[in-house]
Amino acid sequence: MVESVIERITRGHFWDFHGGIHPPEQKFLTSNKPIKQLALPKQLIIPLQQHIGREGDLLVSIGEHVLKGQALTLSTNPMVVPIHAPTSGTISAIKMSVIAHPSGLSQLCVFLDVDGEDTWRKRDVCTDLAQLSNHEIIKKIADAGIAGMGGAGFPTHIKVSSKPDIKFLIINGAECEPYITADDLLMMEQSNAIVDGIKIIDRLLTPAVILIGIEANKPKAIKALQQATAAIEKIKVCIVPTKYPTGGEKQLVQILTGQEVTSGRLPIHDGIVMQNIATCFAINEAVRHDTPLIRRVVTVTGQALNKPQNVWALLGTPINFLLEQCSVENIKNEKQTVIMGGPMMGFSVSSELVPIVKTSNCILVPSKKEMPSAFEKESKEVECIRCGQCSDVCPSQLLPQELQWSAKAKDYSQLEKLNLRDCIDCGACAYVCPSQIPLVHYYRIAKAEIREQQQLDLKAEKAKIRFEARKLRLEKEKVARQEKHQKAAAARKAAMNKATPEATGAKSAVAAALARVKAKKASKGQSQVNTSDSQNDLPTDTAVDQKSQVATAIARAKAKKKLKEEAVQKPSTSDGIVDNAIEEKSASTQQASTDDKKEKIAAAIAKAKAKKLSKSAEAPDLEKDSDDTSPKKTVSSDDKKAKIAAAIAKAKAKKLSKSAEVPGLEKDSEDSLPEQTVSSDDKKAKIAAAIAKAKNKALAKANEGKVEVNETSLLTSTNNATEIDSKPLQPEKMVQNNIAESENKPVAATDKKAKIAAAIAKAKAKKKLKEANTVEENDRDGV
Amino acid sequence: MNILLAILVLGSIAAVFGALLGFASVRFKVDADPIVDQLDALLPQTQCGQCGYPGCKPYAQAVADGEAINKCAPGGEDTIKKIADLMGVEVQPIDDSHVSGDAPKSNRPKVAFVIEEDCIGCTKCIQACPVDAIIGAAKQMHTIIIDECTGCDLCVAPCPVDCIEMRELPDTIHNWQWDLTSIPVKQLD
Numbered sequence: 019m020v021e022s023v024i025e026r027i028t029r030g031h032f033w034d035f036h037g038g039i040h041p042p043e044q045k046f047l048t049s050n051k052p053i054k055q056l057a058l059p060k061q062l063i064i065p066l067q068q069h070i071g072r073e074g075d076l077l078v079s080i081g082e083h084v085l086k087g088q089a090l091t092l093s094t095n096p097m098v099v100p101i102h103a104p105t106s107g108t109i110s111a112i113k114m115s116v117i118a119h120p121s122g123l124s125q126l127c128v129f130l131d132v133d134g135e136d137t138w139r140k141r142d143v144c145t146d147l148a149q150l151s152n153h154e155i156i157k158k159i160a161d162a163g164i165a166g167m168g169g170a171g172f173p174t175h176i177k178v179s180s181k182p183d184i185k186f187l188i189i190n191g192a193e194c195e196p197y198i199t200a201d202d203l204l205m206m207e208q209s210n211a212i213v214d215g216i217k218i219i220d221r222l223l224t225p226a227v228i229l230i231g232i233e234a235n236k237p238k239a240i241k242a243l244q245q246a247t248a249a250i251e252k253i254k255v256c257i258v259p260t261k262y263p264t265g266g267e268k269q270l271v272q273i274l275t276g277q278e279v280t281s282g283r284l285p286i287h288d289g290i291v292m293q294n295i296a297t298c299f300a301i302n303e304a305v306r307h308d309t310p311l312i313r314r315v316v317t318v319t320g321q322a323l324n325k326p327q328n329v330w331a332l333l334g335t336p337i338n339f340l341l342e343q344c345s346v347e348n349i350k351n352e353k354q355t356v357i358m359g360g361p362m363m364g365f366s367v368s369s370e371l372v373p374i375v376k377t378s379n380c381i382l383v384p385s386k387k388e389m390p391s392a393f394e395k396e397s398k399e400v401e402c403i404r405c406g407q408c409s410d411v412c413p414s415q416l417l418p419q420e421l422q423w424s425a426k427a428k429d430y431s432q433l434e435k436l437n438l439r440d441c442i443d444c445g446a447c448a449y450v451c452p453s454q455i456p457l458v459h460y461y462r463i464a465k466a467e468i469r470e471q472q473q474l475d476l477k478a479e480k481a482k483i484r485f486e487a488r489k490l491r492l493e494k495e496k497v498a499r500q501e502k503h504q505k506a507a508a509a510r511k512a513a514m515n516k517a518t519p520e521a522t523g524a525k526s527a528v529a530a531a532l533a534r535v536k537a538k539k540a541s542k543g544q545s546q547v548n549t550s551d552s553q554n555d556l557p558t559d560t561a562v563d564q565k566s567q568v569a570t571a572i573a574r575a576k577a578k579k580k581l582k583e584e585a586v587q588k589p590s591t592s593d594g595i596v597d598n599a600i601e602e603k604s605a606s607t608q609q610a611s612t613d614d615k616k617e618k619i620a621a622a623i624a625k626a627k628a629k630k631l632s633k634s635a636e637a638p639d640l641e642k643d644s645d646d647t648s649p650k651k652t653v654s655s656d657d658k659k660a661k662i663a664a665a666i667a668k669a670k671a672k673k674l675s676k677s678a679e680v681p682g683l684e685k686d687s688e689d690s691l692p693e694q695t696v697s698s699d700d701k702k703a704k705i706a707a708a709i710a711k712a713k714n715k716a717l718a719k720a721n722e723g724k725v726e727v728n729e730t731s732l733l734t735s736t737n738n739a740t741e742i743d744s745k746p747l748q749p750e751k752m753v754q755n756n757i758a759e760s761e762n763k764p765v766a767a768t769d770k771k772a773k774i775a776a777a778i779a780k781a782k783a784k785k786k787l788k789e790a791n792t793v794e795e796n797d798r799d800g801v
Numbered sequence: 802m803n804i805l806l807a808i809l810v811l812g813s814i815a816a817v818f819g820a821l822l823g824f825a826s827v828r829f830k831v832d833a834d835p836i837v838d839q840l841d842a843l844l845p846q847t848q849c850g851q852c853g854y855p856g857c858k859p860y861a862q863a864v865a866d867g868e869a870i871n872k873c874a875p876g877g878e879d880t881i882k883k884i885a886d887l888m889g890v891e892v893q894p895i896d897d898s899h900v901s902g903d904a905p906k907s908n909r910p911k912v913a914f915v916i917e918e919d920c921i922g923c924t925k926c927i928q929a930c931p932v933d934a935i936i937g938a939a940k941q942m943h944t945i946i947i948d949e950c951t952g953c954d955l956c957v958a959p960c961p962v963d964c965i966e967m968r969e970l971p972d973t974i975h976n977w978q979w980d981l982t983s984i985p986v987k988q989l990d
Contacts (some may be wrong), residue, residue, distance in 0.1 A: 121977040478846035
């Protein structure tokens with residue numbers, strides 16, 4: 019196929035595309051003048067984004083001095099093309115500024131105050147390309163910031179990256195739009211550089227054949243290129259008939275190869291790559307001379323200019339500077355229209371500060387006579403007369419009048435059916451329209467709206483997915499929560515059932531407990547009597563009092579033990595629906611037991627206070643009576659022993675409660691088993707404390723005068739967790755005034771510590787019991 | 802006798818077709834109501850709840866069940882027209898009682914914006930956001946992911962310090978739309 023195409027091309031026969039127009043070329047204005055080198059402008063405005071894709075990351079800051087060719091942005095992505103400083107100078111600002119876009123909207127631009135030195139950064143000129151790998155060449159192209167200079171601005175390094183089976187490399191030198199001669203002049207003046215650039219692309223893509231398409235209206239350019247490529251077999255200069263829009267990518271492909279690039283496909287899909295003449299020149303500059311894309315040829319033309327010509331414009335040059343250089347006739351005329359791009363596809367710019375970018379090839383300043391429509395405020399549009407001329411000239415073989423109606427009616431689905439997306443915005447239809455309908459304009463609006471709609475649809479789809487995902491997540495969390503609750507409830511129930519074998523002796527225990535309850539009730543009444551009596555107690559009565567107190571303490575301890583056993587056993591002896599009732603009962607029993615305890619604590623406090631009073635009365639007597647220190651010593655040593663015993667017991671209790679604490683943590687989430695451990699540990703601790711107390715009291719009997727001190731302190735420590743201070747120790751201190759302080763102090767200290775420890779242990783045990791109660795209640799609610 | 806025959810013949814025909822229809826209704830049963838999905842696709846998916854339903858899909862379901870079609874404020878007239886076409890009912894003007902806040906001055910889409918210095922990190926807006934477009938944690942400043950925000954307004958009311966406001970998306974060259982006031986370019990002799 020390639021051979022037949024080449025054969026046909028060598029014979030000078032080409033294909034044709036549908037439609038097309040022949041507008042007045044107007045190229046004579048500039049085509050016979052060499053490209054002018056301009057003086058440096060005072061300030062350059064360099065937009066960060068000058069191509070299709072995204073803007074790069076800024077590398078410079080305000081106030082920084084940059085050299086010519088220095089990169090201003092960094093490419094982090096293949097679709098990001100860097101920009102470079104077109105000359106040396108200082109960055110004066112980085113701010114939003116109007117850019118070359120039909121909307122007249124602003125984008126981030128780097129403002130460069132030119133210092134006039136034009137100092138180059140260090141360049142790495144490559145004399146021998148054979149030393150470079152393809153990868154290095156592509157990297158050079160990417161770093162040079164080259165984007166397609168024909169108009170679209172697609173990143174060139176993507177286009178020249180190796181792809182298999184490239185049949186045709188087409189170099190687009192058609193330049194079909196009226197007025198523009200930038201590529202024409204470039205071909206005339208830089209044909210060798212262009213051919214060098216083509217050779218680089220040839221090396222990267224290895225196409226079967228390279229075709230340079232030039233319209234027949236550029237004889238000098240054709241001659242120059244033919245001379246430059248005479249020695250190269252692979253490159254064919256193809257002179258194609260002049261017609262607008264020959265320079266369109268798909269149109270030129272069709273003219274040169276006869277292949278029609280079908281809707282929705284790109285030429286690359288058919289093994290064809292197209293590059294613009296100016297891009298080839300830029301590639302050569304970048305690879306051989308390490309010169310990034312910082313300038314381009316711009317045709318500044320139009321009959322409103324005295325000196326229309328092609329100029330080498332640095333990227334970022336504001337167009338008012340270019341117009342000054344070409345002496346605009348009516349520079350003061352505010353209504354002067356300035357068009358960026360050609361007359362067919364360009365757009366009027368909203369500000370004279372709009373800078374030249376990589377894709378700007380022409381600045382057109384028409385006179386009123388030349389282009390009256392550009393000066394009209396209101397469109398002369400009249401109704402479509404259905405002449406059908408527009409469809410005759412459409413290079414994409416669309417139906418422009420149908421499209422126009424659908425676009426006006428905003429019938430986007432119909433526009434899709436009519437293949438609006440294949441419209442290349444060439445403007446041929448509007449050019450021939452006798453009703454002066456700005457057809458392309460309607461298409462552009464419709465295209466923008468369709469694009470917007472597509473973006474909205476995408477966004478809606480995304481929102482929907484996120485909404486559904488959120489709903490799913492919330493539901494999952496809810497289910498997980500419920501599951502957790504159910505699991506916890508089940509675990510608690512299982513734990514209760516598991517506890518049953520441990521409490522097999524429940525019945526006998528209950529019987530024993532009943533007996534103890536009675537005993538407790540009796541002793542409780544007694545202790546209350548004691549408490550009331552103790553207020554009037556005399557020191558001589560203390561012995562009797564003590565006996566009853568010992569009995570009370572034992573009874574109390576037993577009662578507590580029994581109550582706890584009840585609390586644990588009752589729920590575990592039964593299960594099923596009966597559970598609820600029994601649990602309730604046990605809960606209330608426990609509540610009762612805690613109430614009971616509180617009462618006892620209150621009683622004990624009262625008792626202790628009474629004792630303290632009596633002690634303080636007694637102590638001075640003792641001091642007076644004693645002639646020798648030895649009895650006191652024995653008394654105090656016995657006292658000490660008792661205290662140590664009590665402290666040990668308390669320490670043990672503390673340890674036990676601590677060990678109970680660890681499983682207690684699990685209880686919250688898992689089961690109620692530790693609850694029982696806690697209570698049993700608690701019980702043990704209390705038993706130990708009670709035993710210690712009993713022992714203490716036995717000792718106290720032997721030393722009647724002193725015992726009350728112990729009694730007071732012990733009762734305080736065991737029953738009243740809150741009232742731990744130095745007060746109960748006061749009488750003791752008075753008694754031991756004569757004893758060596760070194761002996762006394764440590765004992766008192768250990769005693770205090772032990773008391774505090776015991777109190778803490780007790781408080782913890784109580785807390786656990788309470789928690790157990792609440793957990794049980796919750797459990798019941800859950801069931 | 803003829804009457805009996807006629808009854809018999811017609812009866813048997815009715816039975817045959819009845820059986821056929823019955824079979825078809827089982828064999829070709831459509832599981833979901835496809836109209837709901839079609840309606841859901843027409844709705845703007847802002848999930849704003851201005852229609853009184855907790856999301857676009859529930860409203861689509863409701864419309865399929867005969868709810869009024871003019872309750873979608875973010876969708877506007879266009880959506881109502883599309884729903885009317887799909888449901889084969891008359892186009893109705895939008896129900897103002899379902900438009901929260903003032904009538905929009907422009908058609909530009911809006912997104913929520915957190916005035917970050919005022920944010921106290923209460924996470925209330927995060928809980929209100931139907932599309933999880935707000936990032937933040939308790940006592941940490943929150944912010945909106947603009948690309949995910951549907952502009953539904955639901956986060957504005959719960960904010961205890963009024964630090965969320967709805968802002969129009971700025972015009973950029975990416976979302977700019979051509980307008981007819983531009984000067985058409987034409988070539989004449």
